[in-house]
Each structure stands twice: as structure tokens, then as C-alpha cells.
Amino acid sequence: MSKLTSMGSVLIVEDDESLSKLIEKKLKQRGYRVERTGEGKKARDLIVNGNFDVVLLDIKLSDGNGLDLLRDLAPNTGAKFIVITGYGDISTAVEAMKSGATDFIQKPFSFDILEVSLKKALKEKRLEEENQRLKSFLFEREEEALLETKNPKFAQVLSLIKNVAPTDISVLIRGETGTGKEVLARYLHKLSPRKDKPFIVVDCASIPDHLFESELFGHEKGAYTGAISRKVGLVELADGGTLFLDEIGEIPMPVQAKLLRFVERKTFRRVGGLKEIKVDVRIVSATNRNLKDMVKKGEFRSDLLFRINSVEVEIPPLRERKEDIPLLTEYFLSRFKKRIKPQTLDLLRRYSWPGNVRELKNVIERACLLSKGEFVDQHICLPEEESVCEEKFFEDLPSLKELELRYVAYLYRKLRNVDKVAQILGCSRRTVFRKLKELRERDKYPEGGSLTDPAVHLY
Ligand SMILES: Nc1ncnc2c1ncn2[C@@H]1O[C@H](COP(=O)(O)OP(=O)(O)OP(=O)(O)O)[C@@H](O)[C@H]1O
Ligand SMILES: [Mg+2]
Numbered sequence: 001m002s003k004l005t006s007m008g009s010v011l012i013v014e015d016d017e018s019l020s021k022l023i024e025k026k027l028k029q030r031g032y033r034v035e036r037t038g039e040g041k042k043a044r045d046l047i048v049n050g051n052f053d054v055v056l057l058d059i060k061l062s063d064g065n066g067l068d069l070l071r072d073l074a075p076n077t078g079a080k081f082i083v084i085t086g087y088g089d090i091s092t093a094v095e096a097m098k099s100g101a102t103d104f105i106q107k108p109f110s111f112d113i114l115e116v117s118l119k120k121a122l123k124e125k126r127l128e129e130e131n132q133r134l135k136s137f138l139f140e141r142e143e144e145a146l147l148e149t150k151n152p153k154f155a156q157v158l159s160l161i162k163n164v165a166p167t168d169i170s171v172l173i174r175g176e177t178g179t180g181k182e183v184l185a186r187y188l189h190k191l192s193p194r195k196d197k198p199f200i201v202v203d204c205a206s207i208p209d210h211l212f213e214s215e216l217f218g219h220e221k222g223a224y225t226g227a228i229s230r231k232v233g234l235v236e237l238a239d240g241g242t243l244f245l246d247e248i249g250e251i252p253m254p255v256q257a258k259l260l261r262f263v264e265r266k267t268f269r270r271v272g273g274l275k276e277i278k279v280d281v282r283i284v285s286a287t288n289r290n291l292k293d294m295v296k297k298g299e300f301r302s303d304l305l306f307r308i309n310s311v312e313v314e315i316p317p318l319r320e321r322k323e324d325i326p327l328l329t330e331y332f333l334s335r336f337k338k339r340i341k342p343q344t345l346d347l348l349r350r351y352s353w354p355g356n357v358r359e360l361k362n363v364i365e366r367a368c369l370l371s372k373g374e375f376v377d378q379h380i381c382l383p384e385e386e387s388v389c390e391e392k393f394f395e396d397l398p399s400l401k402e403l404e405l406r407y408v409a410y411l412y413r414k415l416r417n418v419d420k421v422a423q424i425l426g427c428s429r430r431t432v433f434r435k436l437k438e439l440r441e442r443d444k445y446p447e448g449g450s451l452t453d454p455a456v457h458l459y
Pocket of ligand 2: 181182246286
């Protein structure tokens with residue numbers, strides 16, 4: 001970065017030409033990027049388009065009042081404003097500060113005074129930018145999600161989450177892997193009054209046992225070998241926001257005791273520290289284990305469970321909310337502007353999704369990335385599942401005719417060869433073609449969207 005840009009950029013809005021030129025010269029000598037104007041109207045254009053760090057603004061301009069400019073622009077641009085007022089004009093200075101100026105200086109002023117004020121304003125600006133950056137870092141894992149459902153059980157969960165969001169009640173989210181526990185926790189945070197504060201994830205499954213305490217509560221310099229500087233823990237980072245204890249069932253017993261103490265009092269000590277620190281956090285936990293069973297087996301503290309599950313919700317696995325499969329599929333496809341054919345969607349509905357929404361998302365995204373055209377059907381690839389064929393195949397109680405069609409479709413998808421299908425079914429190629437045509441007509445598209453055998457189209 002050049003010296004010029006690193007010093008910062010300043011716009012001088014001053015109608016006293018000789019003063020303005022003098023300031024410009026001195027600032028440029030110090031390495032600032034400087035522009036100047038004496039007119040309010042031009043200043044407005046420059047500020048809106050110019051990306052200045054600091055605006056040095058004289059209140060009395062030839063074509064109007066600098067205060068108006070200040071009122072309009074200070075809240076809406078990233079620039080800091082230092083106002084120049086006439087000697088003894090304290091009421092204007094007060095007015096300027098109220099309108100969002102960072103500082104004011106009175107005429108006549110020395111360059112040193114101006115520079116002190118300028119440096120202060122620049123520091124403030126840099127801090128704001130840094131905060132913005134940190135905030136975006138804290139929230140960077142946030143991604144969009146679809147929080148609509150046609151499933152009555154999940155609908156109940158969503159409405160319960162909406163109801164408790166404005167409170168500080170601790171919520172435990174249960175569900176198999178990939179059902180969207182973290183998605184739901186973030187949704188809860190977003191709906192809460194804490195939404196502009198951090199959402200901090202404590203990944204209890206991946207923190208090594210011996211580091212748990214210091215990860216959660218931080219440590220003081222020299223607390224143990226290797227603690228070369230003070231470290232702020234996750235709990236402290238979450239102050240004002242939500243602390244998400246993910247996979248809480250994985251927390252070792254000794255740490256559970258320490259966590260309980262924190263959850264009860266919302267105070268803690270850094271490892272090696274004496275001071276009791278108080279934070280204001282809302283606790284949301286998630287687990288795919290049965291904590292009540294763990295309590296019975298002596299693997300989880302019942303008093304901790306009692307503290308974290310004031311409200312408990314369970315996200316149903318995807319195989320139990322099949323009505324959402326089309327919804328979610330469309331949602332994942334829409335990001336890539338792709339489409340899927342109804343019979344492939346049928347296939348997705350019939351699969352049991354052991355990896356739940358995560359697995360569905362992966363299957364769709366993979367197909368989107370692989371497919372060149374608008375439709376992704378050819379690239380939808382599901383693992384073989386014998387149990388699906390047996391149990392789920394009959395779930396919607398299909399007629400014999402429907403079953404026959406499904407079986408033909410299944411074989412064709414698997415073998416991609418009409419001769420082989422005919423051989424297995426013990427019928428003629430013509431019969432197979434007829435069935436495939438029926439399927440095609442039923443769904444208006446070729447089965448699976450992937451009937452590449454030209455013979456099919458010849459029929
Ligand atoms: N409702 C949803 N809308 C969009 N994406 C979702 C939804 N639910 C889950 N996902 C996606 O599925 C994946 C898994 O979600 P998430 O991490 O919340 O699940 P989890 O229950 O916490 O899983 P695990 O137990 O493995 O930690 C993520 O990529 C997430 O974006
Ligand atoms: Mg998770």
C-alpha cells in the first residue's frame with residue numbers, strides 16, 4: 001500500500017480559498033489524499049461519490065449552510081466530519097456535534113490542532129471498519145435456509161421456536177445428523193432481540209477434553225505452559241448474543257460441572273484468573289443423542305440437562321417429513337437456476353435419506369454442478385438401498401399396475417438396457433418399450449429424465 005492511501009483521504013469544504021489551499025498543501029505534504037471545494041453542492045456530489053475518510057467542513061459556505069450537508073450525509077456515508085466554525089460560535093458547534101460531527105475546530109486554528117483532530121477521526125473510522133470486519137467474520141458461516149414446511153410435526157417445531165425466540169429461555173434442539181439443528185439455532189437467534197449480537201458456536205464434539213475449559217472460558221497469560229498470552233473464551237465472545245452448544249452430549253463429565261456453574265449464574269473465571277466475569281448470553285444446545293438415556297447411564301448430569309432444556313424441540317428426520325422433499329429440492333435447485341423432472345423427484349421422495357437435509361443438499365448440488373443443461377436429472381445419484389426397495393416401495397400402497405411400472409423404471413434406471421430389462425422381466429422388448437412409454441406419458445417426461453437408449457424414442 002502506498003503512503004498516500006495509508007494516510008487516508010480528506011475532502012476540504014471551505015470557501016476561503018487561501019485557507020483551503022494552505023490546508024491542502026500541508027496535508028498533501030503529510031501524505032494524505034486531498035480534494036477541495038468551496039461549494040456545498042459540489043461537496044455533496046464529492047462526498048457521495050468520493051469515498052473520503054474525513055470531511056473538513058466549514059459551516060458557512062457561499063451557497064448554503066454546511067449544517068444541512070452534515071445532517072444529510074453524516075448518518076449515511078462512512079465519512080467522518082470535522083466541522084470548522086467561526087470563533088466563539090459555540091451554539092453552532094454544539095449543533096454540529098448533535099448532527100453527527102466527530103469534532104469541531106474554531107477559526108483561527110493552528111495546523112497542529114487540525115492534525116490532532118484529523119488523526120482522532122481517522123482512528124475512529126478505522127475502528128468502525130475493523131468492527132464491521134469482525135462482525136462479518138463472526139457471521140460468515142451464516143447461510144440462507146428454507147424454514148417452511150408442510151409437515152405438521154416440523155410446523156409445530158417452527159412455531160414453538162418463533163414463540164420462544166423473543167425470550168431468554170434455553171432451548172435444546174434434538175435431531176439426527178443433518179436435519180438442520182444448527183440451521184434452526186441460527187434461525188432462533190435471528191428472530192431474537194439478540195440478532196445483531198454474536199452467534200457463537202461451541203463445537204463440543206471437536207474440542208479436545210483438556211482444552212475445553214480454556215476454549216469456553218478463556219485463560220490468563222501464564223495460566224499453564226503454552227498460555228503465552230491472555231485468551232478470551234467463546235462464552236465471553238458471545239456476550240449479548242447466543243451461545244450455541246453444539247453436540248452437547250459430547251461434553252466430558254468434569255467440564256459438565258463447570259458448564260453447569262456457568263449456566264446457573266452466567267458468570268465464570270478465565271483459567272488462571274481470579275476475577276469473576278459476568279456475561280449476558282442465551283443458551284441454545286443441540287444433540288443427536290438421547291440425553292435422558294445418558295443421564296440414566298450416568299454419562300450426563302441431570303441438573304445440567306434440566307438447565308439447558310427449558311424448551312425442547314425435535315426436528316423430524318427427512319424420511320418422516322417427505323412432503324418437504326420437493327420444497328427443499330426446489331430450494332437447492334433455485335440457487336443454480338436448474339430444474340428437475342417430476343419422476344426424479346418421485347425417486348427422491350422414495351429414498352430414505354439417512355444423512356437427512358445435508359445429504360439431499362449434497363445430492364442436488366452435485367447434480368447441479370455436473371449438469372450442463374437446465375435439467376439435472378441425469379446426474380441425480382442415490383446410493384443403492386435394499387430396504388428402501390422393500391419397505392418404502394410399498395409405503396403409499398401402490399396398485400399392482402403402478403408397482404409394475406415402478407419396477408420397470410427401477411430396472412431401466414439401473415441397467416440402462418432394454419434387452420437386459422426384458423430378460424429379467426421375462427417379457428419381450430416390445431413390452432418393456434410399452435411400459436416405458438406408459439411411464440413417459442404418465443410423467444410427461446422420459447423416466448428418470450435419462451432414457452438415452454435411442455430405441456426408446458423410436459418406439
Ligand atoms: N431448512 C433448511 N434449509 C436449507 N438448508 C438446510 C436446512 N436444514 C439443513 N440444511 C442444510 O443441511 C446441512 C446440515 O444442516 P445442519 O448443520 O444445521 O444440521 P445438523 O442437524 O446440525 O447436523 P449435525 O448433527 O451433523 O451437526 C447444512 O448444509 C444446511 O445448510
Ligand atoms: Mg450440527
